[in-house]
Amino acid sequence: MRIRYFLVFGIIYIALIGGYTFYIIRDNYSLNNTLWIDFSVTLPIAVWMCLPIIALFFMAWFFMALNTLILKFKGMSFNRDVDKIITQIYEQMLGNDSRDRIFANHRFKEVSRVLKRFYLLPHFESNPAGNKQIDDTFDMMLEIQNNTSIPKIKLHTKHPLFLKNAKNMISNDAQKAFETLKQDFSQDTLAHKLYKEINTQSIYDAAWTVLIENKNSKLINKILNLNNIHMSFDVIIKLILHCANNTIEIQQDSIIKICKNINLSEKEYLNLAIQLSKVLNENNVNFYLNLFEKLSKEIEASVFAYFFLLLEVSKTSEAMELKKQYPKNDFLPVSAFCALKDQGYPLLVFFDPLLYRANKANKNQILPNINAELMQTDYH
Template sequence: MGLKNYIITSILLIILVFGFTHSLEFGEYTFSMFDYSLTLPIAIWVVMPLALLAFVTYLHIIFYGLVKYFKLKALDYDMDALFSLIESKLLEKENKSNFRTKRFKELSNVLNQLEIKPSREIFSSSNEELNKIVSSIQSIKDGKYVSEKSIKVQESSTLGKQNLLNKINEQVDFALDVVKKSENYDFDTVKQAFLKVLSEKSMTTIKKVYKNVNFDKELVSKLFEKDRENSEFGFENSEIIDIVKNVKLTKDDYLEMAKNYKSTLNPDKIIDLFEKLSNQNEEATTAYLFVLSEFEMIDKLREFLANTNENEYVSFKALVDLKDCGKHYNLESLSYK
């Protein structure tokens, strides 16, 4: 029975008892205590305890109704806080939700020690916001860029970094902007952005921004590949030297570089380039000798080798000796490493 029905029923009962008692014409009764006295009809004296009991039960029902109401409100609050915690864990954010009930506090303590990730399968729940977040996370992990309007992720989080890389891969103009403002991003992000720019932008554009990049071997290789494909607008020797200056290339790296540039640079330019590189870094000497041998600069090769130790650059010395004897070999048939 609801409170409303109980109140109506109890009032009707009190009225019926009062009416029945009053109809019996019991008269009046006087209650006296010390100097105080109260005279009321018997019917009223009969219903007074009944009315008092009814009033006390009203208070009892209202009190425990309020207790139940606030408990349910606490559960609703904790349920919302739990979904907020799950969303924060999915987005790799710190969550500061406070829980009101003991059970939910224990559950939140457990969840805060776990890593929550959505499955690769279709996710569905009654919470639309959670469905939206999981869908966005799955899109990011699939390599798609999700707009900041759709999902709020911290840029420093793994998810935020992945979404940034996805944006770079999808939007070459954004990638170019990242390279231009490279001081605002970490090395891996700038590297990915520059690789995107290399694959889609012209050499003219690349020459305007490449100085913003800290190079590693992979970037140097990709940049010089782009340079060879666009030799008409390619780098000057001084620019190539400046690029490799701060990259730790090995003898084999320089040799591979010489082989690749052999077909795109004119002889004078490539010889000048590797001569300067060898003066700057001893690791480039073998590549320089390779270039001299490829372009039949035997006198210059002989002059250089004359100032080296007996056990150095043996393959090149053998090549010079063979040519002096009228034997024509190339370095592909000799070991020059």
């Protein structure tokens, strides 16, 4: 019952009792006291009847008011605990580690501990929660998921959408890609954790892809002059193939510097040479033969790839002369190819038989489809 209703009904009740008593008994009654203090009080009997009721009324009102005050403080405490839980949810939805909080209600403390044991990811098909901060952040995450960059959202580096947002920011923007490649995340403690948890290299790869697809030779050469160029093997292949197609201009020294910084394996050098052989022509063949010749003198892992390019462009005598500089049992595929080349064996059989078999299997899958289409064609 609301206190004001209690006051109104209480006053009406006391007035009715007092009025009815005064109506039936109009005499007075005197109260005489001789203990410690002598006094005498004379009041109508109706008043004496109402005094205990008034005392009980005020006592009841006091306890009701006290209870209301206690409930109000409990409600405030409850709301503070709810706000703390919502704040924790907000922190965790951004991927942050939630700090320990003090809760008035031990059940909320239990809920907080349970939440800390999980990562909170957005359910994009859910309805709004009614909390502005949560809903606004959720909407920003939805935009990130839809390939829109949101610079103002403060996602932790371990959040799955952090990587996507970073890629969205550099999408089709060569200058932002350039700025991304200039950053060294390993200098930052928080971002160093990123290296281990979500592979920052994919962000750098996305930045390189933007620069390469924009064919921005100026920015690419600026990046290549930095100490750390954050380049992966897949990016090297893209870059060198674009160079071979004359869409990007890069000097030989820069390519050699890239290969030294990345520290490619012998297998990777061979894969690079195989991909490069597909775009060689009379205008660029000497450039890349000269490039691999320089690499072979500085990086031993590139020698096998250099042999492949020499044999691919039919420079057999040069390959055999180079072979003489190494022990007899080194680079046996070179000797084998030179001995059997007249029998029509493909070069790839000797250098990468697994890749040759894979390519052959793919061709065999394509040929039946072509034959089937030819058989279905009506030539009449």
